[in-house]
Amino acid sequence: MKKVFLIMLCFGISQMSFAQILQIESCNTYSKTEEQFLAKSKTVYYSTIILSNGDKLLYHPHFGWDLQRGPNSTQPVWSTTCNLDYKKNYAKGTLVYKYPSGDKFELVEMKKVGTYTIKKVVIREINVELNASADFSYKSFWGFVGIIGGGGSTTQVQASAKGGVKTVVNVIFTNNETASIIAADDPIWLEATAGQKVEHYKVRDYNIYKLIF
Numbered sequence: 001m002k003k004v005f006l007i008m009l010c011f012g013i014s015q016m017s018f019a020q021i022l023q024i025e026s027c028n029t030y031s032k033t034e035e036q037f038l039a040k041s042k043t044v045y046y047s048t049i050i051l052s053n054g055d056k057l058l059y060h061p062h063f064g065w066d067l068q069r070g071p072n073s074t075q076p077v078w079s080t081t082c083n084l085d086y087k088k089n090y091a092k093g094t095l096v097y098k099y100p101s102g103d104k105f106e107l108v109e110m111k112k113v114g115t116y117t118i119k120k121v122v123i124r125e126i127n128v129e130l131n132a133s134a135d136f137s138y139k140s141f142w143g144f145v146g147i148i149g150g151g152g153s154t155t156q157v158q159a160s161a162k163g164g165v166k167t168v169v170n171v172i173f174t175n176n177e178t179a180s181i182i183a184a185d186d187p188i189w190l191e192a193t194a195g196q197k198v199e200h201y202k203v204r205d206y207n208i209y210k211l212i213f
Contacts, residue, residue, distance in 0.1 A: 019097070019098060019099060019100045020053060020097075020098040021095055021096075021097055021098075021108070021203055021204070021206060022051040022052045022053050022055070022095070022096045022097075022098055023051070023052045023092070023093050023094065023095055023096070024049055024050070024051060024052075024090050024091070024092060024093065024094040024095075024096060025050045025051060025052050025092060026048075026049070026050045026092065027047070027048070027049045027050075027088075027089050027090040027091075027092075027094075028047065028048045028049075028089075029045065029046070029047040029048075029059075029086065029087060029088060029089045030045070030046055030047075031043050031044065031045045031046075031087075032044060032046075034061070044061035045059065045061060045086050045087050046059060046060060046061065046086075047059035047084075047086045047087075049084065049090065051096060051098075053070075053098075054069075054070045055067060055068070055069055055070065055098070056068040057080070057082055057084065057105065058077065059086035063079075064079065065079070065080050065081070065082040065084075065086070066078060066079055066080060067079075067080035067103060067105075069102070078103070079103075080103045080104065080105065081103065081104040081105070082104070082105045082106075083105070083106050083107055084096070084105065084107055094107070095107070095108045095109065095110065095203060096108065097203075097204055108203055108204055109203070110201050110202070110203050110208065111201065111202050111203075112199065112200070112201050113200040113201060113202050113207075114199075114200050115197055115198070115199050115200070116173040116174065116175055116177065116197070116198045116199075116200060117173060117174045117195065117196070117197055117198070118171055118172070118173060118174075118192060118193065118194050118195060118196045118197075118198060119172050119173055119174045119194060120171075120172040120194060121169060121170070121171055121172075121192050121193060121194065122169075122170045122172075123167060123168070123169055123170075123183070123190065124167070124168050124170060125165050125166070125167055125168075126165065126166050126167075126168050127164075127165055166182050166183075166184065167182070167183040167184065167190075168180050168181065168182055168183065169181045169182075169183055169189045169190060169192060171189075171192060171198075173198065179207075179209060188211070189211065192211060196211065196212065196213070197212045198210065198211055198212065199212065
């Protein structure tokens, strides 16, 4: 039986500090017939979508999409831009991109880019404080889940790593693409060897690598 592990590479440190890939936790869309004054009645739709970071998207037939930021229901609601279909009941786990501005949301998909073969693996110890410019946005699958759950960002990863030493697995593929993976995020990558197959997926600027045993 194959064991599958994922690793995510996030490009754009400043963007990752504000933008998020979220997942839909619940979606409640319903319709009803609304009586119109001096006109025929018509069907109108209402929708409430709760995202994994606690944001709530609310669709009203007369006002469009509104955003209630965060899990606290007492927070104010304001207008937002959203390309989700207010008539559709989305499945839990559907991915949504939240723009850095924080008031624009877009439906996104995970797309397969290709399958690679590992050519070389090198394990290094890096002093994070002396390598502040290093991009430590690489995460395991569980790190990716943390991000879509609103629990992680590049800034947080870098802050927690300051002043310490990290074991980094540098992976070079036969097509000369590379990946640098913090071993603590997914120790299984310490077992990665030349010749192993890796599947590459992408969600906007996020790169996800699936290590196949």
